[in-house]
Amino acid sequence: MNTNGNKRPDDMQRITTPELANAFIEEKVAEIKAQVGDGKVLLALSGGVDSSVVAALLIRAIGKNLVCVHVNHGLLRKGEPEQVVEVFRNQMDANLVYVDAVDRFLSKLEGVAEPEQKRKIIGAEFIRVFEEEARKQEGVDFLAQGTIYPDILESGTVKAHHNVGGLPEDLKFELVEPVKLLFKDEVRVVGKALGLPDSMVYRQPFPGPGLGVRCLGAITRDRLEMVRESDAILREEFAANGFEGKVWQYFTIVPDFKSVGVRDGKRTFERPVIIRAVNTTDAMTAEVEEVPYPLLKRIAARITAEVPGVNRVVYDLTAKPPGTIEWE
């Protein structure tokens, strides 16, 4: 079966079991070895499902000839950069370049309040950081990407800036895209068979600009921490109460205004946190998850008690349309 083109063959079997995943892995490992030989391959490893599965496949095929670059732009969820280092460097012994670009991104974003402008800055800066790392590497001829079949079907959509398509002309690489004919559920089955942790394989979708579009308006470090900490509490509570695999996407948002509250008998003037939890099949429309009140109240109590600077929590009841899933 020819699985090198960009069209999924009609007779290609869906990968639904560990056995089918293992057969796919064996086939792809052989293909990657044949394509790359002793060459070096570069990969932007975000820690999302697709790039993680591609990394694990390439590590199996070519080991240290894969150079993974993880750019921490400061807009990742709590614990994500640490997990990438733990899984890929410590457990899989990968050749991982960890780039701490937090200050760089946050200073570029300083004072920028317009959502599309924020997205452009994050996307452009990502390419610049990755390009700098690519230039430091010697003898790299290949670029691996976590393109999946829906990306090909809907090319040019929201995910475009995720893929490192904006590299300068003189950095020409041959592409290695081992999961480009797979659907998301198949990528997850393959990831599981490759030994990646469930928290990576079954992770909810996360936008390229990350927490940057959930810290509304001009990003500040203190509000960004409020987003990160409240999101971590929401995820923890959803996981503990059986909502983790049930709800399609759930996260918190911190706006750029304050509201009045009271704590220990004293007036406060602090930030609200907005909780959003939605279900969808294609992200074009979405319904709000009917989270039980006791759980919502518990999450609200924890966020106001544990996240400094937050005195109020609200739940977003808006479907898409008329709302969008993200607030920016």
Ligand code: XMP
């Ligand atoms: P909206 O907010 O448009 O979101 O209803 C639909 C889905 O797309 C994700 N999203 C993005 N993903 N880059 C991405 O990679 C982006 O700029 C971006 N904006 C929104 C959002 O999280 C939701 O899953």
